[in-house]
Amino acid sequence: MVPNAKNSKCDSRPVRGGDAVRRALVEATAGALAEAGPSAVSVREVARVAGVNHGQIHHYFGGKRGLLKAAMHHLASIHLAHATENSVDGSIPRALQIAEDPQYWRAICQCVMEGDLELAGLEVEEGISVPRRALATLMTRLEIPETDLDFKAQFAAVAALQLGWAALEDFVLLISDVDESEREAVRDRVKVIISNWFGPLPAP
C-alpha cells in the first residue's frame, strides 16, 4: 500500500486530541477491515493513514483486538441508524439492506471468512444481531410460522445473494461480462430482483 494514502482528512498535519484520535483510528480501521479483513489490518499501517502515532492504539483501545471491535461497532451503528431511519419514512423495509452499507457488509463477510465470528456477530442490540433482527421482522410481517423450512431456505438464499454481492460485486460483474458502461443498469436490475424476492409486503 502506498504510504501517501487517500484517507484521513488532511494527511499533512497529525491528528491531535483524544476524540479526534479515536475517531481517526476507528475510521481508518473500518476501511481496512472491509478492504482486507481483520488479520490483514496492521495497527502500524492504520495509525499511519490515520495520522497518529501507533502507540496511541494501545493507549486508547488496549490493542489490536479492541481497535477491531471498536471499528466493527462503528460500522454497525452507522448501519443501524440507516436501517431505522429507512423504516421510519414509510418505505417498506426489505429483508436485508445490503446495498446500503457495503462497507459494513464487506467487513462482516471478511470476518466470517476468517472464522472470526465473535467480531462478525458483535453488532448486537438487545442481544440480537442485525441480520437476525431482519429475519424476525420479516417473519412476523409475513406471518410465517417459525418452522417453515421453505421460507427459511428463501431467506437463506436471498441472504447469500446479498452477502455475496456485497463482498464480491466487482468479481461477479467481471465474470458476467458486464463492462463499465453497463454496471449501473445491471446493479439496478439486481436490486429489483432482491426487492421482488418475497413479493409485495403488507403494510405494517
Place this chain on the structure above:
Amino acid sequence: MVPNAKNSKCDSRPVRGGDAVRRALVEATAGALAEAGPSAVSVREVARVAGVNHGQIHHYFGGKRGLLKAAMHHLASIHLAHATENSVDGSIPRALQIAEDPQYWRAICQCVMEGDLELAGLEVEEGISVPRRALATLMTRLEIPETDLDFKAQFAAVAALQLGWAALEDFVLLISDVDESEREAVRDRVKVIISNWFGPLPAP
C-alpha cells in the same frame, strides 16, 4: 492451529520423494487457501502439516507465490474434471456448479476478497476462466443475445448467490435460524432455487 493436525496421511513419518512432497504441499496449501485466504497461508505451517521441511517450498515452487499458484491450479483442475464429467453423463449443466467444489469456490472468494485477482483468475483453459465459460455456454444454449442486460443481471445475481453460499454457508444458515437438524433440508431447497433459476433448459 494445533500442531497435531488432522491433515496428511500419516503424520508420524515425514513425506519423501519429489512427487510426494509436491503433492503433499499442494494439498495442504489448497486447504489453507480455502480456509483462510492466501495472505493467511504460512509456508512454514503448510510445510508442517504436509510433513515436509519448509526449505522444500523454495526448492520445488520457488517461493510462496509459486506454491499458491500451484494450489489454485490444483483446485481448478479438479473442478474442471468434475464439470466436464457432469456434462458428459446427460445431466443438464447448470450456470455454475458451486455446490460441487466448495473448496475451489471458497478459495476463489478468498482470493477475490483479498484483491488478488491474478490468483483468483488463474483457472483458465484456452484463455477463458471457468466461470466465464459457464456464462458463454448458458448464453448460447438459451440463445441469448450478447447485449441482453436483463439476462446479465440474472446471471450476476445467481453467481453472487452461489459464491456467497460457497463462502458463507455456515454464517447464512446461522442468521437464517437454521439449526443442525434442518441444515440438510434447507440446503436441498436452496439447490432447487438455484437449479430452477433460468427455468428448464432445452436439450443440447
Place this chain on the structure above:
DNA sequence: GCATTTATTAGACATTTGTCTAGAATGATA
C-alpha cells in the same frame, strides 16, 4: 565403486507484526 545430480535439513537473515513502556510534551487546575 565412484561421480554427479537430486533431495533434504537446519539455520541465517531481514522484515514485519502486536505489545508494552519510559519519558517528553501539553494542557488544565489550584
Place this chain on the structure above:
DNA sequence: TATCATTCTAGACAAATGTCTAATAAATGC
C-alpha cells in the same frame, strides 16, 4: 507559577514471516 493528569512520541522486545543458502543425505548413472 506549580502541580497534576492527559496526551503523545520513539523505541525496545519477542514472535512470526518469506527468502535463501551451505552442508549433508540419498539416489542415479557410468
